[in-house]
Amino acid sequence: MNNLSADAAPLVELNDVARHFDVSPPWLNRVLERKPRALLKAVDGVSFTIAKGETLGLVGESGCGKSTVARLIVGLYRPTRGEILYAGRRIDANTANPAARRNMQMIFQDPYASLNPRWRVVDIVAEPLRAGRGDERGPAIEARVGSLLEQVGLARADGRKFPHQFSGGQRQRISIARALAGNPAFLVCDEPTSALDVSVQAQVLNLMRRLQRELDLTYLFISHNLAVVHHIANRVGVMYLGRIVEIASAKELFSRPRHPYTRMLLDAVPDLELSGRPRTPVAGEVPNPLDPPPGCAFNPRCPHANERCRTEKPALIDNVACHAVAEGRI
């Protein structure tokens, strides 16, 4: 399952994917108030691969573009540039094949907003079945929904209920059951446990791990919580202002972080063990994405920044996008 060798053909591949949003003020304001056009580069040149059966974690702070990446992959947005491949075939273009789309599903953060409150659970979970193939009808669908509900730790009888009769954790289980209904191979999970209490989060994370083992699933797991990503992911990508600054196996990233931003993030995680490990205090904030600093976007907060960092954007070399690392300065 954890075959991370580079030669295995990736299931998902992103090549220099970008998504820009035009957030300019209306035309009249631009003319009268001489306001310029504004372009928000939510994702700006992201490349990575996900091997079959692995979990790629994507971490970063608000506005770093991690959710946009998720939406690009499942086709909720079209990329401005770059290509997205699933099992070797492009899925970003208008001609994207629906067969590949059916193999991927998404789990959203808010289990209160992502379930239709007027539908019974059985209909919610069955929707992908009815929409997808049409080869299963009536009792077959009921039976399939029942077994899906049992698979995620709910009772068959829960199908007759409405979403409001469930707690947050149970609703997230319903979302997972719905995502699994079409037998997908790849799940994009956008902060699936962020709205849950810790004890419920543990239940959902354990469930996701068990399902991955049983159904041979591949996950893209997006979270702002480094400890959660450390627990669930095989490989981790760290994003900052629309770009990947470091990507490595979970073990390596958490034991030997290389990019200064990754180090800062790890130092910011509260020390639950009360180990008193030495940490550098965190400083500064994420800059305005509409007006990112020139050069490396992290340079205003970076203790190792020099002239080159302030002028030249670092490329991802050997899985780290940092001049200081590339030059051997840190």
Place this chain on the structure above:
Amino acid sequence: MTAGALLAVEELRVEFPTRQGTLVAVDGVSLTIAPGEVLGVVGESGAGKSLTGAAVIGLIDPPGRIGAGEIRLDGRRIDNLPPEALRRIRGREIGAVFQDPLTSLNPLYTIGQQLVETITTHLDLTPAAARARALELLGEVGITAPQRRFNHYPHQFSGGMRQRVVIALALAAKPKLIIADEPTTALDVSIQAQIISLLKGLCRDHGTAVMLITHDMGVIAETADRVAVMYAGRIVEVGPVADVIHRPQHPYTRGLMGSIPTIAAEREALEQIDGTMPRLTAIPGGCAFHPRCPHAFDRCRRDRPELMAAGATRSACWLVLK
């Protein structure tokens, strides 16, 4: 134990009358905070931690009410004060920091106006002195160029900066106690770390006591001296932070600690507390945790345990006597 305490809450009960009967959201909670101490109150959604904080500052929305118990600040009862007297205590003697800094600030006034208003309401200062104090506060909470930022509106600040302003507001009248309800929950990790160390440093310098309400055990570990763990409206365990984290006595605390993923530990599966916290309409008899507890025995189903000394902490669990 109450002697010398800045805040003493005794047998507090917060209830909500409904058509189905009276729901008890906080049930028999007793706690004390010493001057300058940080008490963490941790629990999951619905545990009653925020209501306990709201009761102390007298901000329980009707129809909710304090059904029983006493709240003393510096030995003086404050739970039965008329609204006008409570209003004078709020801000002056007890400051508050809430989760969402945007809703804590008035969008129509500059942060300078809001700070000066708060300062002149509580302290007898001239406008010029209040302005000077406001600028000093902004500097203290780490806002760069306070002179310029003084005239900015809340929307011109980032989330982390807004929370710094809210902390400045809470500290404006030099209160003895701050109730901080999820002060970092809406913030990113790197900002959270800065706000935690700011809050900790300021309270140490001013000798301000803090009641830190959060669901995040990590924040508690970083900040608190003692911690009270709440479950279904009651405190199930209370003790020094290191003891509760390293040697939890109550099965709920143990489960809670085991369910938190950490970067230090490599685990195949997280410990799991099966089930969910009971709804207020159906709190089980005996120990409220017994249906989820792996160690429950007869007495747990029958009698409700009170806090008992267990190791370095106090735990409301019959296992202590076993």
